[in-house]
Amino acid sequence: MLNRQELTDIIRAFEPETEFPEGTQLLEAIVPAEKLFALVEKLTSDTKTAFNYLISLTAVDFTTHMTVVYHLDSTEFRHLIVLKSLLSDRENPKTDSLTALYATAEFFEREVFDLFGIRFNNHPNLKRLFLEDDYGYPLRKDFRDEVNIIER
Amino acid sequence: MGLIKSMKDEDFGDNESLELLKKSGGNVFLTSIDSILNWGLSNSIWPLTFATSCCGIEMMAAGASRHDFARFGIEVYRASPRQADVIVVAGTIVHKMVPVLKRLYDQMPDPKYVIAMGACAVSGGPFFYNSYSVVRGVDHVIPVDVYIPGCPPRPEALLYGVMQLQRKIKGDTIFGKDEQTDRLL
Secondary structure: OOOHHHHHHHHHHHOOOOEOOOOOOOEEEEEEHHHHHHHHHHHHHOOOOOOOEEEEEEEEEOOOOEEEEEEEEOOOOOOEEEEEEEEOOOOOOEEEOOOOOOOOHHHHHHHHHHHHOOEEEOOOOOOOOOOOOOOOOOOOOOOOOOOOOOOO | OOOOOOOOHHHOOOOHHHHHHHHHHHOHHHHHHHHHHHHHHHOOOOEEOOEOOOHHHHHHHHHOOOOOHHHHOOOOOEOOHHHOOEEEEEOOOEHHHHHHHHHHHHHOOOOOEEEEEHHHHHHOHHHOOOOOOEOOOHHHOOOOOEEEOOOOOOHHHHHHHHHHHHHHHHOOOOOOHHHOOOOOO
């Protein structure tokens, strides 16, 4: 198991543009969206880190930008990191899919696409998971539905 | 009265079913049939195994050994709606769940009863405002006999709700159905 400082050093060596916010419970790394896939690929294949398990993939709408949040775990070494990828184009967000590295990412990404409208490049089957095709993206902060939502 | 030997009348106060019970007292023969039939019905209510969120955990707790609502005859969870008498809507119903719930209700044989358990099933509860997906009260979909508030209600509350349902069943009559609440949509 690598400690926080060792993991920070490894990630910084892989991707120098990464930022590490302080005061977080888990080790967090903010990665530029276009560099994320390459970084995760290295973290997965490297024998010291061996992040072989994608626990969670979700997104947050900050109204100025979208953030995709990844939780990576190593079942071998039991360490865990949080990766955040900022998408500045909020209206038409796009990022790379992790399906090539984690099979479980397929459904996570379909859910994120369904609820936030974030498109994932190279996804094998990017269609809506729960909702109808013309529904809109309900977890975006500017989503409005006069019929079903009682605002407060 | 005296039909419900295990429960005293003053425990419940007045409600409509008591009035119905009094009204149906005109014919001695029919009320005897009613009382036997309702005694059987109300003491063997079989619930459907149907729980959509945390209220389901409380429903399981109510069925397990500490609270054990088999004592009151709401006995055995049926996996098939065709064998169930009551559907306890334990949890949030979202719009995508509505066709499933309606279908389950339609598949249950008469006489059938509905208990809306918890704030979500009663009114949408914590999801009343700013939710795009939650149905605001299960009575928009199926007719409800007993509402149990709480988030989630404790097993005792479910027990009390079940006893109220039993009391309601004991007020039913096989004739003069038009005087009762119309259960059909």
